[in-house]
Amino acid sequence: MESTAVKKKTMTLVQAITDGMRTMLEEDDRVLVLGEDVGKNGGVFRATDHLQEEFGEDRVMDTPLSEAGFIGAAIGMAVNGLRPVAEIQFLGFIYPAYEQIMTHASRLRSRTMGHYTVPIVIRAPYGAGVRAPEIHSDSTEAIFTHMPGLKVVCPASPSDAKGLLIAAIEDPDPVLYLEPMRCYRSSREEVAEGKYTVEIGKAKKVQEGEDVTVITWGAMVPVAAQAVKEMEATGVSCELIDLRTLYPIDRDTIAESVQKTGRTVIVHEAHGTGGVGNDVLAIVNDTSFLYQKAPVERVTGFDSPVPFFSFEDEYLPTPARVKYAIEKVIKF
Amino acid sequence: MESTAVKKKTMTLVQAITDGMRTMLEEDDRVLVLGEDVGKNGGVFRATDHLQEEFGEDRVMDTPLSEAGFIGAAIGMAVNGLRPVAEIQFLGFIYPAYEQIMTHASRLRSRTMGHYTVPIVIRAPYGAGVRAPEIHSDSTEAIFTHMPGLKVVCPASPSDAKGLLIAAIEDPDPVLYLEPMRCYRSSREEVAEGKYTVEIGKAKKVQEGEDVTVITWGAMVPVAAQAVKEMEATGVSCELIDLRTLYPIDRDTIAESVQKTGRTVIVHEAHGTGGVGNDVLAIVNDTSFLYQKAPVERVTGFDSPVPFFSFEDEYLPTPARVKYAIEKVIKF
Amino acid sequence: MENDFPIKMWIDENGNVQEKEYKEVVTEKLTRTFYQQLIRIRTFDRKGISLQRQGRIGTYAPFEGQEASQVGSAMALETNDWMFPSYRDHGATMTFGHSLKNILLFWNGRNEGCIPPEGKNIFPPGIPIATQLPHAVGAAFAEKRKGSKNAAIVYFGDGATSEGDFHEGLNMASVFDAPVVFFNQNNGYAISVPMEKQMNTKTIAQKALAYDMPGVRVDGNDVFAVYAETLKALDRARSGEGPTLIEAVTWRYGAHTTADDPTKYRDQLESERRREEADPVLRVERLLKNQGWFDEQWAEEVKKQAAHEVDAAVAEMESFPPVDPNDIFDHVFAEPTWQLQEQKQQYFQAKKGVPVWNQQQ
C-alpha cells in the first residue's frame, strides 16, 4: 500500500523514523512513545527529537533504566488499550527484557486465544560499523525471529523506514522494529508526508537481474548493492532483494527470483551459525531445489562476538566478500 | 574418550546426571552446584537428590529465586576459580538470565583475550511431552547456539548424559547442558561408574543405514528411532544420527552420512523458523550439494508457542510425521 | 525492622475483634459473605487436588491456608479493576468473578483457562515468577491516563521478591504513581526454599522503603485485616497517591504443587499446628460463633452450595469439547503467517494419514 500523498520531503532514515512517530502520535491518541532518554534528550540518536515538546510528557515518556520493567509495563499498557512504541537504546541492551518479549509480548494472544493482545512496537538501533563502544553493535535478530508471535522488520531506506514503522504501530501484534544505525544518516531520500504504510512481510526488489539472487537487509543493503554494481561491470547480472521483514520472510519473492537465477547469495552481518540467513536458505531448499545451479552462499559475520570498533570493519561483510560469493556461485 | 572403567550400573538419564555431578563434586573441590531448590529438595526433578547431604551446603547451594542473579554470580565465581554447575529449573525460565549468558558468560573470554574465562555449566530441563504446565516446555536451543562463546549440548541417553556432563564441567568455556525431560526416566541403560567423558562436538551414529540420513537430538531421538524402525520394515534403510552437541555441530559426521545417502531428514521439536535444524541444513548445503538427491526435509515444532499440555502432543513431531518426511525424500 | 512493620490484625486467632472501632465493619453480613467465599474457594482447592490425584486434571497448585489473603484482597476490588494473579491465586480470581470452569480448564492444560468472563479484567496466571508485576504497572498506568478511577492488583509470593521484575515493577510504579497494589502472599516458602534463604530481611513490607512507597504487613489469615488494608491501598491508588506494597503473612499447608513432596524439605507438623491455631476459615467460624452469628444449618448449607457449585464446574470442565488443534495455529497472530498456514495444513494432512509429501511445495 503506497500512499497517495504526493508531497514529499528529503529525509535521512532516522528523520523518517521521527516523522513516522510524529505522524502516528498525531493520528492516534492511543500511541505513546516511551524509553530511556526519549524525552527532552530526544533519544541518544535523536530519533524522538522534539516529540516530547510537541506531544507532552504523557505521550512521550522517559522511563527509568529498566528494560524489563518498561517493556513489561508497555505490555500492560497495550493490553489496556494503548499503543506503546518503546525504544531500546541499542539492541545489545534488549536482553534484560528478553523474557518479557519472549514469554509475554509474543505469547499473550495465543495463551488467551485472542482475548488479550499486545500491539506494541519495540524500536532498537542495531548493528555495527559506527565506531560505537563494545556491546553496542549486536545484530541478534535471529533470537527474535525464532519467537512465535513476534514480527521483526528492518528498513534500509528512509521511505521504507517510515512506512514500516507506521505499519508496525498499526499492526495488531507486537513488532520488533530494527534500525540499522549505519544507515541512520548515511543517505537521504524523498519521503512522502503524512500517513502511509509499507506492508509487513513484503520484500523489495532493489534491482532486477538474471544470474544471481542476492538477498540481504538493513545495513548490508548498500554493501551488497556495491558488490552487485561491481559485478555488473564484469557482466554478471544480479537481482538484489532487500527483505525488509525478517519474520515472516517474503517467501514468494525469494522463490520467484531464485527460480529465475538458480543462484543465491545471502548477506547479513549477524553471526553465521543460527543467523536469519539460514531461514532464507531453508526457503530456497524448500521451494527451489531443482532450480539451484549452485549451493547457496552465505556471507555473514563470524561466529565471534562483534569485535571492538577498532576491528569491527573486519567482522562486517564487505563488498569484496560479497563479490567472492557471487563469483563462487557463478563459477560453481 | 570412552572410559576404561568397567564397573557399570543401570541408570535412568536423570540418575546419570546426578551421578555425573556426584563424580565431579568428589573429584574436584572447585565444583559447586547451585540453583533453586537444588539443596534439601534435590531439585524439582531430583537431579541433585542427596547431593547437599553428601557434600554440604557450601558445595550444593540453594539460591534465591533469581536467575539473572545466580547466573551472574556463577560467572563471578567461575572467574574467581570455582567451577559452578547452575541449575535452571526449566529452560522456559532461563530468559531472565539471558543477558548474563549472552553478554557475559559467553563473551568474557573474547573481551579479555583469554585473561578471564567462564568455565560454568548451566543445566536446564527442556522440551515438551511431560504434561507440564504451560511455559514449562520450551525448546529454545536456537537462541543459545547463535551466541558466540557458548557451547550447547543435549544428551539423549543415560551414558551420554553422564559423559557429556563431565565433559561440560571440565570444559574451559561455558556450556549450556540441555536435559530432555521426556527422557529423564523413560529408559534405563548401563552407565559406567566413575569419571569418563563424551567429547563435546561429536555426534553419535545411533544406527547405520544407506538410503536416508535422519538427524535429530534430545527427546526426538526415540521418536525418530521409531520412525526409522518402521521404515526399515518397508525396506528403507536409514542412518540415524543423534547430534548430542548443538554448538559446535559435528559437521563431518553429517557430511559423511549425507554424501552416502543423498537424502536428509532433520527432526527437532523447536519451532521450524530459526531452529537449529537450519544449521544442519546449511551444513548439508555447504558440504554435500552435489550429493543431494532431494531437498532436505525438516520435521519440526510449529511456528507457534509450545501449546498447553492438552495438545502438546499435536505440536511435537511424531513417528508418523517423520515417516512422511522420509518417504518424501525417498520418492522425490 | 520487624517492629516498624507490625502485623495488622483485626480478628485474633480465637475469633475476637481486636479494636472497638472495627465493629462497624465487622458486620454479620460481611462476616457471612467472607465465610461463604472462604468455604467456596477451599472446597474448590480440595477438589483440585483430588482431581489431579485421579488424573482428571494436570499438575495443580493448591492454596489451602492462604484463603483469607485471597478472599480479603479480591473482595476489596471494584468490578472494573484489574487483577494480575500468579498460578496460586485462583482463590482470588474466583472471588473476583473468574469462572470456576475456566480455572479448572487451565489446570487441565486448556487455553480457555486463561480467558476471564467478558468484562472482567483478569490476566492469565503469571507463570514465570514476578513477570506480572510490570504488566500490572502498565495496565494501571493506562487507567490513570484514561482518567478512570480503576486500579490494578497484582499477586506474587515471597520467592518472587528476589526477581529483578519485582524491583523494576515497584520502582516504575512509584515513579509513575501508578494506581496499583502489590499484594504479596508470604507463605514462608518458595517451593522448598524458606524465606530466610530467600532474603536477609524478616519482612517483605520493608522492601517498600526502597521506593518511598507505603508498605504494610497484615495477618494473611485474617480476612478482615487483609480486606481493610487492601481497601485502603486501593483508595490511595484511586485518589492518585500511588502504589502500595502489602505483605500478607500466611502459610501454605500442603505441597507447592501436586508434583511436589513437602516432607522432603520441611516438617509438615508445622502445617498441622497452624491449621489448628491459625486457620483462616476457622477464625471466621470462631468469630461468627463469638458474635452469636453462627448457625450450623446455614454453615452446612454454605458448604453444600460450594460443593454443588464446584461439582457443577467440574462437570462442565469434563464435558467441555476436546481441544481443537486449529487453536495451535490460529491465535499466534491476528492473521496467521504463511508458515503457520502451511504448518497447519500439513498437520491436518498428516493427521488424516495423507502423506505430507503428496502436497505441492
Added chain:
Amino acid sequence: MENDFPIKMWIDENGNVQEKEYKEVVTEKLTRTFYQQLIRIRTFDRKGISLQRQGRIGTYAPFEGQEASQVGSAMALETNDWMFPSYRDHGATMTFGHSLKNILLFWNGRNEGCIPPEGKNIFPPGIPIATQLPHAVGAAFAEKRKGSKNAAIVYFGDGATSEGDFHEGLNMASVFDAPVVFFNQNNGYAISVPMEKQMNTKTIAQKALAYDMPGVRVDGNDVFAVYAETLKALDRARSGEGPTLIEAVTWRYGAHTTADDPTKYRDQLESERRREEADPVLRVERLLKNQGWFDEQWAEEVKKQAAHEVDAAVAEMESFPPVDPNDIFDHVFAEPTWQLQEQKQQYFQAKKGVPVWNQQQ
C-alpha cells in the same frame, strides 16, 4: 528518609576538617597522596576528552567531578581485592593500579583495554548497566569460600539502581553474606534522566533497607569521607559481616559521553556552580592550604608528573601495534570451533584477495 541517611562529610567545601577525631586520619601524607591521585585522574580524564575531540580515540565517558568518589574508594582497597567498574570508573581502576595505556586502549576500541595488569583483579568495564553487580557477588563469594580476607567492590550509577540486576545482586549478597561493597556514584543523571525520574526516593542508600544491609550516604566530593566509609565497609566485608551499600553523592560536570550534549537536557550553569563550590580537587587543595601543607611548587610538580604520565600513556597507546584480526577468532573459545577456524581462513584469504570460492569446501 533523607534524615535517616545524612550525608557524611569529613572535609567541608572550604577545606575544613569537620570533627576533631578525624585529624588523626587527615595527615599531611594522606592528603598529599589524595591530591596527587585526584590530579592524576583529572589530568587523564581531560586528556581523554581531548583525544576524542581530535579523533585519536573513540567515544569517551568522562568522570570529571567524580574524582573524589573514585580515588577515595579505590584507595581503600587492599591489593588482592576485586574491582568491578562501570565504563565511567577508570579513575578508580587507575587508582587501583590499572594501566593507563590499557585504559586508553579500551576507549580506542581495543580488547587490550579489558586486561588488567598481572595479579590485579579488575574486571572489564560493565557496559550493560548493573550487570556487573552479580559478578561481584560471585567473585566475593568465591573469596569467602577460599577463606581469604579479600573483598570485592563494585561501581555503578544512580540509573543502575533501576535495573533488576541491582536488586538481585544486593539480595544475593545479603543472603550469602558476601564480602562485597556496592559503591554507588549518584551523579544525579543517567544520561538525560534526572534522579527524580529514575526513582521516587531522595536517597539511594535507603534501598539497603530492603536487604537489611547497612546503607550509607557520603559526600562523594569529599575524598576523605569516601575513603573512610569504604574502609569501614571493606572491614565489615572482610570480617564476615557481609555487604554494604554506599551512596556517594556527586555530580558529573560534563557530558554523559563525548557523544552526548548535556545542554539538551540540563542547565550547565549548575555544573559551573558546583565546580566552584564543591569541586573535589579544590576541596583538597583548600584543605592543604588551611593546614599549611600546600606548596605551590610541589603542586606544580604533581601536575607536571601527572601530565607526563598521561602523555607517556598516550604515546604508548598510539604506538601500540595495530589490531590483529586473528584476535577476532582466537579468543572465542579455548580451542576455536571448526566454524571459527574456517571463517578465519576465509577471512584471511579474502583479505589477500584470494577469492573464497577457490577454496575446497
